[in-house]
Amino acid sequence: MQRTFPWLRSIARVIIFLASCALLGFYTDQLLLTLLLGAFGLLAWHYWRLYRLNYWLWHSKKISPPGVRGIWSHIYQGIYSANVRNREKRKALGEVIRRFRQGSEALPDAAIVVDRDAEIIWCNRLARIELGLSWPEDMGQKVYERINDKQFNTFYHAKRFEQPLEVTSPINPNKVLEFRVVPYEDENLMVIIRDVTRLTQIEKMRKNFVANVSHELKTPLTVINGYLEMLPENGDMPEAMMKKAISEMRSQSVRMQSLIEELLVLSRIEASTERAFEKLVNVPQLLWQIQVEADALNREKNHKIFFDISPILYVYGIESELRSAFSNLIFNAINYTPNGGVIEVKWTLEGKQVKFSVKDNGYGIASEHIDRLTERFYRVDKARSRTTGGSGLGLSIVKHVLSHHNSLLNIQSKLGKGSTFSCRFSPEQTYIVEQPLSH
Numbered sequence: 001m002q003r004t005f006p007w008l009r010s011i012a013r014v015i016i017f018l019a020s021c022a023l024l025g026f027y028t029d030q031l032l033l034t035l036l037l038g039a040f041g042l043l044a045w046h047y048w049r050l051y052r053l054n055y056w057l058w059h060s061k062k063i064s065p066p067g068v069r070g071i072w073s074h075i076y077q078g079i080y081s082a083n084v085r086n087r088e089k090r091k092a093l094g095e096v097i098r099r100f101r102q103g104s105e106a107l108p109d110a111a112i113v114v115d116r117d118a119e120i121i122w123c124n125r126l127a128r129i130e131l132g133l134s135w136p137e138d139m140g141q142k143v144y145e146r147i148n149d150k151q152f153n154t155f156y157h158a159k160r161f162e163q164p165l166e167v168t169s170p171i172n173p174n175k176v177l178e179f180r181v182v183p184y185e186d187e188n189l190m191v192i193i194r195d196v197t198r199l200t201q202i203e204k205m206r207k208n209f210v211a212n213v214s215h216e217l218k219t220p221l222t223v224i225n226g227y228l229e230m231l232p233e234n235g236d237m238p239e240a241m242m243k244k245a246i247s248e249m250r251s252q253s254v255r256m257q258s259l260i261e262e263l264l265v266l267s268r269i270e271a272s273t274e275r276a277f278e279k280l281v282n283v284p285q286l287l288w289q290i291q292v293e294a295d296a297l298n299r300e301k302n303h304k305i306f307f308d309i310s311p312i313l314y315v316y317g318i319e320s321e322l323r324s325a326f327s328n329l330i331f332n333a334i335n336y337t338p339n340g341g342v343i344e345v346k347w348t349l350e351g352k353q354v355k356f357s358v359k360d361n362g363y364g365i366a367s368e369h370i371d372r373l374t375e376r377f378y379r380v381d382k383a384r385s386r387t388t389g390g391s392g393l394g395l396s397i398v399k400h401v402l403s404h405h406n407s408l409l410n411i412q413s414k415l416g417k418g419s420t421f422s423c424r425f426s427p428e429q430t431y432i433v434e435q436p437l438s439h
């Protein structure tokens with residue numbers, strides 16, 4: 001790289017040029033005029049070079065400097081090498097930012113960086129999912145306006161950040177979020193948001209759990225006990241009665257078993273500390289597996305079941321939980337539809353959101369029950385539910401799973417006509433694969 005410029009040589013050239021003009025002027029007796037013309041020519045030449053330099057700097061797409069000589073070559077080289085240095089620095093900085101972004105996307109909590117004017121500078125993917133922020137549209141927006149929660153607003157303006165704030169999620173009424181604000185350099189703030197729903201629910205859960213389970217287990221145990229008491233000591237009992245007793249006791253014990261299994265699933269989901277948005281779930285494959293199980297369950301019912309599954313739609317979530325939720329909805333449709341019904345299962349893109357839905361033309365549900373269906377142990381028709389072996393926990397599991405995945409269960413039903421159970425996942429939570437696995 002050229003660094004020192006031969007000034008002496010350059011000045012000598014100008015002097016030689018002007019001296020030649022003077023000599024010419026002397027011979028032609030026009031000394032002043034030729035000197036003036038020479039100086040003007042020199043000036044014009046430099047202006048021309050300035051014009052070319054300006055063109056190269058502002059309009060030319062070429063990065064390397066044009067081939068000129070002398071002082072102008074030195075200037076071009078200087079600018080060019082400063083540009084190269086800058087570009088390298090920018091590249092290195094870009095790399096640092098990229099790594100920082102990747103690191104912060106991997107954070108287990110939602111994070112928002114806010115400047116001294118409360119304007120959002122940056123947020124990670126979890127913040128977009130947990131608080132419904134959009135990126136980059138929300139850059140520069142006031143954080144308290146975008147989070148849009150009264151308590152957070154007061155908390156933010158009070159500037160007492162020693163204690164965290166616990167509030168119901170502004171976009172999901174079933175979630176409790178903890179906001180921690182950490183000030184750092186230049187009055188900037190880092191807002192860290194953590195899902196603490198589980199912690200707050202644990203105490204409530206524990207109390208309800210014992211009451212509900214004992215109530216649910218009491219009925220089958222009473223039936224079994226009743227039959228056992230009827231059995232004479234020596235086991236001598238008419239055969240028909242014996243058969244009925246055994247079959248009834250068997251069905252009651254199956255009921256207890258399925259109840260306990262579902263309770264275990266529910267408590268596993270509620271107590272799970274697994275983060276919901278870390279792993280990508282191949283939902284199409286999961287649904288194809290459930291399809292096989294549904295076909296087996298459908299053997300006696302003989303419904304027509306149609307599966308319309310987009311093979312490219314994946315979701316960030318917990319596979320075992322999604323499997324529980326989706327299979328519960330599909331099996332319910334099979335169980336609560338009279339023989340020979342029609343069931344449609346869909347996993348498709350609707351606008352920008354991914355939608356899962358199960359539609360049946362079964363018994364349907366009267367509107368007064370719909371809001372309560374996801375309560376634990378709630379059953380519309382206890383007798384029918386008993387014949388299906390239902391515990392009344394299925395939809396409660398579905399609701400928990402969906403809430404964990406920031407989605408809501410939508411139920412539409414007409415008594416005697418059928419029902420549609422559906423849920424949606426936001427674009428931030430979904431992933432469209434380019435090369436789907438074949439079915």
Ligand code: ADP
Pocket residue numbers: 328332333336337360362363364365373378379380381385389390391392393394395396419
């Ligand atoms: P269960 O274990 O009894 O099936 P769920 O929580 O899965 O419990 O469902 C609660 C109640 O909602 C069921 O008892 C049933 O009455 C009603 N239900 C669920 N799915 C359907 C459906 N597809 N069609 C009609 N009723 C349904």
